[in-house]
Amino acid sequence: xxxxxxxxxxxxxxxxxSLHLCEAHFRDSVRERVRxxxxxxxxxxxxxxxxxxxSGGKDSAVALxxxxxxxxxxxxVRLVALSVDEGIAGYRPATLVRAQELARSLGVEHRVISAxxxxxxxxxxxxxxLKGEIPCSFCGVWRRQMLNRGATELGAxxxxxGFNLDDLAQTVLMNLARADIGRLTRMAPHPTRQxxxxxxxxxxxxxxxxxxxxxxxxxxxxxxxxECPHAGAAARNVYREVLWxxxxxxxxxxxxxLRTREAVTRAILASAPPGAPGRCVDCGEPAGGERCxxxxxxxxxxxxxxxxxx
Ligand code: SF4
Ligand SMILES: [Zn+2]
Ligand SMILES: [Zn+2]
Numbered sequence: 032x033x034x035x036x037x038x039x040x041x042x043x044x045x046x047x048x049s050l051h052l053c054e055a056h057f058r059d060s061v062r063e064r065v066r067x068x069x070x071x072x073x074x075x076x077x078x079x080x081x082x083x084x085x086s087g088g089k090d091s092a093v094a095l096x097x098x099x100x101x102x103x104x105x106x107x108v109r110l111v112a113l114s115v116d117e118g119i120a121g122y123r124p125a126t127l128v129r130a131q132e133l134a135r136s137l138g139v140e141h142r143v144i145s146a147x148x149x150x151x152x153x154x155x156x157x158x159x160x161l162k163g164e165i166p167c168s169f170c171g172v173w174r175r176q177m178l179n180r181g182a183t184e185l186g187a188x189x190x191x192x193g194f195n196l197d198d199l200a201q202t203v204l205m206n207l208a209r210a211d212i213g214r215l216t217r218m219a220p221h222p223t224r225q226x227x228x229x230x231x232x233x234x235x236x237x238x239x240x241x242x243x244x245x246x247x248x249x250x251x252x253x254x255x256x257x258e259c260p261h262a263g264a265a266a267r268n269v270y271r272e273v274l275w276x277x278x279x280x281x282x283x284x285x286x287x288x289l290r291t292r293e294a295v296t297r298a299i300l301a302s303a304p305p306g307a308p309g310r311c312v313d314c315g316e317p318a319g320g321e322r323c324x325x326x327x328x329x330x331x332x333x334x335x336x337x338x339x340x341x
Contacts, residue, residue, distance in 0.1 A: 043245055046282040054249060061246045064237045065097045072220040072232040078107035079188040082229070084178050085112040085134065085141070087126025089247040090193035092133050092254040094235055098191055099137045101234075109140075113181045113190075115174045116145045118153020119259060126255040133253050142185075144177045150325070152332055158261055160332050166261035169328040176316055176325040182229040192219055194233040197240040200285035201270045203292045208270075216296045216305075226307050227317040236289065 032041040032051045039053035052060060069076070083098050085091045095112055102108040112134045116123055127143060134141035146153050150173055158166040182190040194202075199218070206215040219231035235243060247254055262268070277284045310316070311323035313330075322330070 042249075043242060045242075047239075047278075047286060057242075058246065058249060061093075061238055061242060062097065062100070065234045066101060068234045068236055069098075069101055069232075072234065072236075073189055076108065076189065077105065080109045080111065080186050081189050081191060082178075082182040082185055082187040083110065083112050083139075083191040084193065085114050085130045086193070087114065087128070087130035087133075087255045088193070089244050089252075089254045090195050090198070090235060090240075092129070092193075092252040093238075093243050093247050093250075094191055094193035095133060095139065096137060096250065096252055098234065099139055111185055111187070112139050112141045113178055113185075114141065114143045115177050115181075116143055116147075117170055117174060118146050118155050119261065120155055122257050122259050125257055129253045129255040136253070142181065144181045146173060146177065149177055149180070150329060152329065154261065157328070157332055161328070164328075164331075165264045165266070167265045167267070169325075170261065172324045172328060176323065179227075179229055180316070183227075187229050190229045190231045192231050192233050193235055194219065195235045195238050195240045195243045196285050196289070197271070197274065199233065199236050199292075200288040201267055201274055203288040204270050204274060205266065207291075212295070212299065215292055216299050218292060218296075225305065225317065227310070228308070237286070239285065 032044065033039070034041045034053035034056055035050045036056045037053060039055070041051035042054045043057050044051045081098065081102065083091070083095045085095050099110060102110060112130065114127055114130045116127060131141060154166060154170040154173070157164075157169050161169065178190060202218060203215065206212070206218070219233045220236070221228075221230040221232070224230050238246070274285065308317040308319060309321075311318035311326055312321055313326040314323060316323045316325070318324075318326075
């Protein structure tokens with residue numbers, strides 16, 4: 032198959048755009064879509080601190096590399112990569128090595144936040160103790176809190192997340208299926224700043240997962256291919272499969288889901304702007320109720336609050 036824009040052979044097809052692209056045009060198209068998303072999601076970012084969540088996987092590797100390229104000519108923006116070590120044996124150590132390798136090769140400052148020293152527990156330990164819970168539930172909540180705290184300590188203006196189009200479309204579908212409109216409206220990117228929460232943006236939101244993977248490979252970025260041993264139980268796996276099938280039959284479904292989320296969020300925020308979140312009585316982080324969900328999970332494990340978490 033030939034590239035839709037030149038005579039070179041295509042390396043990827045984009046059924047949702049009716050295009051086939053060669054390597055050069057594909058890489059240009061990824062960079063251009065990410066650049067447009069930066070403009071759309073954070074139009075006024077000229078100076079300050081940008082924290083980038085870096086897991087060591089392909090998505091955050093591409094997010095960090097393109098964020099670094101985007102700000103290359105703006106020394107007034109300080110970039111810091113933040114990794115979370117949830118304590119998952121056989122998985123996280125290898126991804127952290129890749130994360131460090133990438134940050135070093137790009138010349139980006141890198142910090143690692145460890146669950147065992149900030150939360151007093153790890154995902155492995157919780158998975159062994161909280162038998163009725165799906166590990167991704169508490170692990171995701173804890174990671175979000177650790178990233179927010181790490182970004183807050185840096186004085187970050189933004190926290191960049193590597194969510195790709197598939198991730199976000201799956202989340203929209205899950206929230207719609209569960210009638211969880213609150214969570215739907217709280218998804219990144221965040222148009223406004225909430226007290227205690229560093230606004231999160233997702234510059235890969237228009238790039239499908241397989242294109243992120245191809246871009247990372249073609250750009251020679253170091254990333255880890257491993258899969259978390261706790262991932263098998265996640266409900267997201269079902270939504271991933273449903274969405275693949277929908278996208279195959281109806282190209283463009285993922286983009287439509289993101290537009291649905293934007294329209295619903297706009298309408299809800301226009302009629303009822305969110306109030307400032309309360310504070311958790313245990314740790315002081317933003318919370319919907321008396322306690323944040325991170326502390327609720329920690330209490331289920333009977334874990335005392337670590338000093339630095341207060
Ligand atoms: S797959 Fe689930 S348990 Fe594993 S790191 Fe991700 S959120 Fe945590
Ligand atoms: Zn071409
Ligand atoms: Zn708390």
